[in-house]
Amino acid sequence: MPTNATDIALWEQFRQGDAAAYEQLYRRFAPTLYSYAVRFAPHEPEWVEDCIQELFIYLWQHRTQVGPTASVKHYLFKALRREVMRRFRRPRRLITYGSEEATYEFLLSLAGEADRQDQEQRQEQSAHLRRIIERLPSQQKEALLLRFHDELTPDEIADILSVSARTVYRLLDRALATLKKNRMLQTLLLAALWMS
Known part of the structure; x- marks a missing residue:
């Protein structure tokens, strides 16, 4: 299957x-959800865990009202992002993004498995790539992660980010164009970009 x-x-x-199916869903998706959400608050892992737990508690309490879905992964990513954004709407974290409010800084990190002989070179390349990625706007970083690490479709990403699919394509195009300006990144991008 x-x-x-x-x-x-x-x-x-x-x-x-x-309840067994519920527990299995939690075990299957909690690590992936954590990997995604921790990028919103990398210095507050307990806060991220709380968001995920709140999401699953809410789902269990409202299981009879929860509708069917064609992609559980998409559903959970969207619901978790909504929970994270709800919690980030507190004034101490408020920043602006373009014409709309964005209440987070989306962080992306790279961690690859390097051979011992190539480790130093790869660390240098990863650091360079990380510096370039960190200069991208938050929504571009988030769109890249959702597309290439979590393998969501542009339509699913649009739904999660509450933007149009066209905007997602623009975000991805701009991010990839920025990354591809560097020749070294052209070879690294597909191989190492989303290892975590």
């Missing part, structure tokens, strides 16, 4: 009140 089909079957069982 394909993974998405398995996820959907678990989702339907969870919606019917199956």
Whole structure:
């Protein structure tokens, strides 16, 4: 059974009140959700864990009202982002992004498995890549992560970010254009960009 089909079957069982399916969904998706959400608050891992727990508590309490979905991963990413943004709407974290309010700084880190012989060179390349990526606007970093690390479609990313699919394509194009300006990055980008 394909993974998405398995996820959907678990989702339907969870919606019917199956606690084992609910637990399995949590175990399957919590690490991926954590990896995504920790980029919003890298110095507050407990806060990120709280967001994920709040999301799953909410889902269990409202399981009879939760609808079916074609992609459990997409559903959970969108719901978690909504929870994170809700919590970030506190004044101490407020910053602006373009014409709309953005209440976070999305951080992206790279961690690769380097051979011992190549480790120093790869660390230098990764540091260079990290510096370039960190200069990207938050939404570009987030769109890149969702697309290439979490393998979500542009339509799913648009839904998660509450923007149009066209905007997602623009964000990705601009981010990749910035990254591709450097020749070294052209070779590193696909191989090492999303290792974490």
